[in-house]
Amino acid sequence: MKASQFLISTLKEAPADAEIASHQLMTRAGMIKKLGAGIYNYMPMGLRVIRKVEAIVREEMNRAGGIEVTMPVVQPAELWQETGRFDKMGAELLRIQDRHARDFVIQPTSEEVVTDIARQEFKSYKQLPKNLYQIQTKFRDERRPRFGLMRGREFIMKDAYSFDKDRDAAQISYQTMRAAYKRIFDRFGLQYRAVRADSGAIGGDLSEEFQVIAATGEDAIVYCPNSDYAANIEKAESLAPTQARAAAAQAMAKTATPGKSTCADVAELLNLPLANTVKSLVLATDETNDKGDILGSQVWLLLLRGDHDMNEIKVGKVEGLADFRFATVSEIEEHFGCQPGYLGPIGLKKPVKLVVDRDVAVMADWVCGANEADYHLTGVNWGRDLPEPSLVADLRNVVVGDLSPDGKGELAIERGIEIGHVFYLGTKYSKAMKATFLADNGKPSEFEMGCYGIGITRLPAAAVEQNHDERGIIWPDAIAPFTVVICPIGMDRSEAVKTAAEKLHADLLAAGVDVILDDRGERPGAMLADWELIGVPHRVVLGDRGLQEGMVEYQQRRDTAATKVAVAEVFSFITSRLA
Known part of the structure; x- marks a missing residue:
């Protein structure tokens, strides 16, 4: 890819309504553009990040046995009325009518629709287990959309739904998805925690959130530094005090x-x-x-x-x-x-x-x-x-220093951004929608279900909250819009620089590296500032003076200074760093 053939639209200033780093930097880097309250255009630079997130999620979902489907964004209200959520979900559920005054919803999630698929397709226990997933646009009519992609109204989510013959089998599906999620978030290169959570409006009695650690996170994560205990603040148990009540020493x-x-x-x-x-x-x-x-x-x-x-x-x-x-x-x-x-x-x-x-x-x-x-x-x-x-009863939020419920130390608290959630649903939806299959005893039985979500468009914003500095974004390699950027100084004036830059570009492309060559002819300061703002993790700068010495400059986005590398060795140097 050459920059002159791409759309790069960086800004010097963030919009006035951008309150947090991800909103400010993703807007300034030309990754998103606001269309309306909580609704954004995903610009080419940002869409490349989103597509890389999707690719990793899809690969690991397929590896875990997921089967991809696509369910409509617009869904008949009748299905939501079967479960009662058409009325119970409240104002976040966007309800519309067609020209015949029939009720529909703009999907925020798809438990009803996927359960309808299951009750039509899965007739026997011999067809189970099954796990259907989609990567699809969702809409939730947030009362106060803010923070860019962090709390938008329209967003992209991966939602998966497992169907099993009994509770034990459903627990296996749950653990399979939990393991897949850990592989997904490990590949993103982000610092995260899996924490016990409350199931909320979706229901169920087993639930875990995957939280990216970030100081600006909306959620409080409770954990024990001496063990693997972790829970969100809503779920974390405050243990009953172990000390006996003191005797009264004062008169009322x-x-x-x-x-x-x-x-x-x-x-x-x-x-x-x-x-x-x-x-x-x-x-x-x-x-x-x-x-x-x-x-x-x-x-x-x-x-x-x-x-x-x-x-x-x-x-x-x-x-x-x-x-x-x-x-x-x-x-x-x-x-x-x-x-x-x-x-x-x-x-x-x-x-x-x-x-x-x-x-x-x-x-x-x-x-x-x-x-x-x-x-x-x-x-x-x-x-x-x-x-x-x-x-x-336990009525309060835990505080730092409370005893951990597992008895292995005291609790600590940090901030996090929820990017994934796994639920065991049981028969909440299959029972409401009379979704049954023929069990091995010859009798109808309700599906045991689980559901599993990842915020595809929220995840890049969470990554930026965790990885940025005063110059801009610092993308992990796996989801950066480009992995390597080549910045030639004076390419339009020097044939030697042009030749060296284009050769390195061609060699990296041939090796499968996601590389962009900045051939726009920008001034060196402006060009380097753009790529630091955009956050491409690996940068190579070529100039006449360096080439005369047989050297180029390499700098990883987190490095404080560039490293000189021989022109003859730069290709192998970069590919080894990427490996």
Whole structure:
């Protein structure tokens, strides 16, 4: 490839709405161009990266026994209504109608469609296992699309779906895909972690995310440096404290805390550690009829230590709280007789259901709201001032220094960007869609399913977040738009430079190297700045002065200085570096 025949459209400045490095650099390097909110053109330079990502994914999926299909972007609503997701998925699911007023969706994922394929094609256990995958455009109507390809509305995803005869076989398919994912991400040359995760809206009871480690990542990854334990913050378990509760040492007292409505403010006023305070979180659940009308509501009070944060995923798993919402101010006043900021479990106007975090259950002499504005209770103790908690659960996010659930050390936390996810679904979709096959006992049985996704267009953005410097992108070799760039100085003025550059270009092409020759005639500074911004990992610079000495300059994108290489040896030098 010659640069004059390609489209190179670098920019000196990033657009004003580009907040993170990948969005800024991919735009400046001419890889993406914004068309609308969360919708981008993939320009030739960026598309080359995407195609390389796709090729690696496709190769490893085929190696793992996947069978490629393509499912429509526009899908009939009837299939989504069978599983209930047409109504449950919310505003992220883009719904449309055709000219006949028939409902359709723009696919964000394809569990319904692939299950429909399975129930038509796989009649017997003898046809199983099967794993169907596609690399296809998806659309999710994000409330706030941002960060370029990191959180766009239209994107490309690889989604795969396994079908097995029973749970044991499905677990084998899951592990096969998990191993394939590790090979894929190893080949990309990125630093990543496989972490235990919550299955979310897709469902299932076994789930792992693959997270690229990056300081700008949206997800918090919890791990143990002394073991292979890793989980996202939503899934990581906070172990029950091992120490016994201390004996009460203070009398309960109503203490004035004027204007201090947060645990942090109260702790500062009373000169106490924040960990001595307890925060009150008020939730509600609604009882509805078949039409969705609310028949009644139950108010819940959750108690967490003042220095801990509620984990909504964990709370949603507490029996009775699956569809919780935060209580309204009127509900809070009705039950507590006080506005938020001074709430506590003692002296309620109306009873509530109490759920206590594990850490709070072993606290003594703690501080909470007095259910009266500008007052808190100090020296509160279980068993004396209020009954022992009957419902204790893990309600909080873990923090650095918590004990690892595997007992092998303390937990640490780092940031990550999710680029892949593997789920074991069980019969969630096959049961809803009556997708069955004839089992070996001669009776109909529902497919055991798994699903496996990789964000094809998100992955390059994650790679940039992990690999860049003040000059631009630093692509790993496997997914760089070009592996080698040849930068001839004064090629339009020197026949010797032109001849040497074109020979090296031809030799590398013949050897199968993905190389580009910059024959645009740009000034040396501008030319080198372009390729540093674009991030091609290997660069060769040729000039008259160097050629007179029989030398060229080689520089790997991460190197701080160039290395002189003899002209006669540059081809073998580069190919050995690539090998």
